[in-house]
Amino acid sequence: MQPLLQNLAEMTTHRDHLRLEVSVLSTIFSLGRMLQVRSLELFSLAGTVRVRPRCWSEDGRIVCSPHEAAEDPNTMELEQMPELAQCIHERGASAQRSTRGEHVLWLPVWLGDHVATCLEVTRSQKITQHQHEVITGVFLVYQNYQSLLDYSERDALTGLLNRKTFDEQFARYSELPGSDKESGQWLAVIDIDHFKLVNDRYGHLYGDEVLILLANRLRAQFRSQDRIFRFGGEEFVVLLRSISLEHARAALERLRAAIEAHEFPQIGHITISIGFAAATPDTPVEIIGRADQALYHAKEHGRNQVRFYDDLVASGELQSKVAHSDIELF
Numbered sequence: 001m002q003p004l005l006q007n008l009a010e011m012t013t014h015r016d017h018l019r020l021e022v023s024v025l026s027t028i029f030s031l032g033r034m035l036q037v038r039s040l041e042l043f044s045l046a047g048t049v050r051v052r053p054r055c056w057s058e059d060g061r062i063v064c065s066p067h068e069a070a071e072d073p074n075t076m077e078l079e080q081m082p083e084l085a086q087c088i089h090e091r092g093a094s095a096q097r098s099t100r101g102e103h104v105l106w107l108p109v110w111l112g113d114h115v116a117t118c119l120e121v122t123r124s125q126k127i128t129q130h131q132h133e134v135i136t137g138v139f140l141v142y143q144n145y146q147s148l149l150d151y152s153e154r155d156a157l158t159g160l161l162n163r164k165t166f167d168e169q170f171a172r173y174s175e176l177p178g179s180d181k182e183s184g185q186w187l188a189v190i191d192i193d194h195f196k197l198v199n200d201r202y203g204h205l206y207g208d209e210v211l212i213l214l215a216n217r218l219r220a221q222f223r224s225q226d227r228i229f230r231f232g233g234e235e236f237v238v239l240l241r242s243i244s245l246e247h248a249r250a251a252l253e254r255l256r257a258a259i260e261a262h263e264f265p266q267i268g269h270i271t272i273s274i275g276f277a278a279a280t281p282d283t284p285v286e287i288i289g290r291a292d293q294a295l296y297h298a299k300e301h302g303r304n305q306v307r308f309y310d311d312l313v314a315s316g317e318l319q320s321k322v323a324h325s326d327i328e329l330f
């Protein structure tokens with residue numbers, strides 16, 4: 001039991017979801033006689049729920065896929081794993097499948113009413129009641145800790161990622177290939193127009209309702225590899241990945257138009273302004289600064305519009321930051 005307790009203690013030192021995942025897989029693997037342990041990621045793609053192995057045991061070590069979910073060639077539809085699919089539809093705690101020489105146990109990680117990860121344990125022998133209890137015990141420690149970690153990274157009102165997690169997520173994006181016009185990374189800052197009026201006229205509760213509806217719309221609009229943050233107040237930031245400039249512009253424009261057309265309960269119609277910039281290998285502060293400049297340009301020129309920083313610099317409507325710093329005297 002001693003090594004198991006040590007493994008559990010080690011597991012809860014991690015402050016990063018992936019490291020925690022690797023640690024729980026290695027703890028379960030060390031319980032012995034495992035053919036394989038894997039973490040499966042569940043994600044939506046083109047209207048279907050897909051599954052892909054994110055990390056797995058290989059030669060006694062845990063290795064992780066180098067791909068993002070949507071670009072991973074090794075995915076399948078959830079429905080191709082009927083026992084797991086049924087367990088998830090029924091919001092079950094576990095599922096099993098036993099064939100000759102292979103016994104599989106699945107443990108979905110429930111965060112609220114949502115599953116994005118599932119642990120899979122495969123043994124050559126049947127999993128006994130005692131082994132099932134030990135594995136489930138380790139899993140529950142992991143799930144509770146994962147949920148605490150998730151809670152600390154999210155904005156309480158909207159459930160979007162909070163400002164605190166931005167730098168880490170941005171650093172991950174920066175490791176990916178740089179932006180070009182064919183396929184790049186983009187950072188957009190989205191701000192509700194005259195939101196103070198909504199609060200003043202209808203009260204903060206209605207204001208909060210608008211923020212929640214906008215957050216839901218953002219989640220529906222962007223893909224699983226994009227990252228959406230609430231930076232505080234009525235300001236949201238989206239990191240868009242692997243998308244051409246024109247597609248990024250079109251997605252942001254669709255969002256703007258959808259919000260303009262939406263009838264919010266009691267309040268009626270609101271609009272948003274969006275500024276965006278290329279997520280180049282500069283510091284996050286510089287990139288947010290550029291997107292912010294584009295946003296404020298939109299605010300000063302009528303609101304309810306999407307503006308791209310490079311366009312504004314090219315047309316002479318904005319001066320680039322370099323030009324500013326040249327004349328900075330203090």
Ligand SMILES: Nc1nc2c(ncn2[C@@H]2O[C@H](COP(=O)(O)OP(=O)(O)OP(=O)(O)O)[C@@H](O)[C@H]2O)c(=O)[nH]1
Nearest residue numbers: 192193194195196197199204207208232233234299
């Ligand atoms: N309901 C609600 N309001 C918030 C929250 N956080 C910030 N606000 C409000 O957001 C409003 C932001 O107002 P301003 O920064 O003046 O901007 P604005 O009225 O949107 O005007 P423009 O951005 O110039 O179009 C303030 O009234 C804040 O009180 C929140 O969590 N809930």
